[in-house]
Amino acid sequence: MTEKTTAELEQLRDKIDEVDQQLLDLIRKRLDLVARVGVVKHGAGLPIYAPQREANMLAKRRTEASDMGIPPQLIEDILRRLMRESYLNEKDMGFKQVKTDLGKVVIIGGEGALGKLFGQMLTLSGYQVHSLDKDDWQQADSILDGVGLVLVSVPIRLTCELIRDKLGNLPEHCILADLTSVKEAPLKAMLETHKGPVVGLHPMFGPDVGSLAKQVVVVCEGRQPEACEWLLEQIGIWGARVVQASADKHDEAMQLVQAMRHFSTFVYGLNLCREQADIASLLQFSSPIYRLELAMVGRLFAQSPELYADIIFAQDKSQQAIGDYLDNYANALELLRKGDRETFMQWFAEVSQWFGDFAPQFRNESRAMLQSVNDMKPAH
């Protein structure tokens, strides 16, 4: 069905088209300038992400927008989206190589998605990167000859055994690092197997990020941290923030951040499936928040069952966290069964108070997210 229109409307639309084309010219100009910034940063070894510059620029543009009668949030949204493009653009210019006399980098599991991403970032930074995958172990000696960094990026369930079985003979100066999403056990295996520098890394993002700008990499110290410093600096130049943590603290947080969250998402999907919910009609009735929630659940099931089984089953202690969740669920369900609104509201207030300032902060952050969910809705 064609949309209704009038001559006057069409005239105005022609003018809007002209303005939009001018916007395109301006965006092209900005992208060209950003490409030049990328070259300069590459030469000077500066990080892709410049938070101070971003904050100053956004503050100025917001004030100018207000003065012009433009909602400040509008220009902020537009600039943030443009800067996301800058991160991708500047990445392709390559990065400064912090350690020029390293020798080879060997990524074990370099054909996996995360291994590939790190391989790409290291190659863009001038390192000689080799991948060592399951069919390559016969040539392991030649692949590992002259290695300065070994990065282990294999499924969690294979990590410790692989480290112990295969990595006992690395050169003493070589850094041994892993990208596993649990840290205590792999770190222990690396320290027991290799006598040289050891560091545990956990990139807190999936392999589909495009750029590392603003992403977080958790770093758990192993041995000879001074020998690993260049690697952390290199990750910083890629735009990521390095957060130091002890392996046990990290793993404890992961029981909630990963195991429990993925498990409850899994059960949510399982429940929809067993209830034979009709997703298409749920989407028709959905508010933006429900659409976002469904998207978060659905995206889990678009990925590998092995990956999530690995994360959820990796730590025995996760069972405790998930069990506690079930108890709280059961207790809350009991209130519902008894029709006890009073206690429900008391518990609600208790949790609100416990969230403190985070509650309004999350409300603000989620408002912007929900608006973009609405913008992204396909036409029907």
Ligand SMILES: O=C(O)C(=O)C[C@]1(C(=O)O)C=C[C@@H](O)C=C1
């Ligand atoms: O000014 C810079 O340093 C840039 O890289 C450009 C730019 C931008 O697009 O404006 C992009 C990324 C930085 O975080 C800050 C600003």
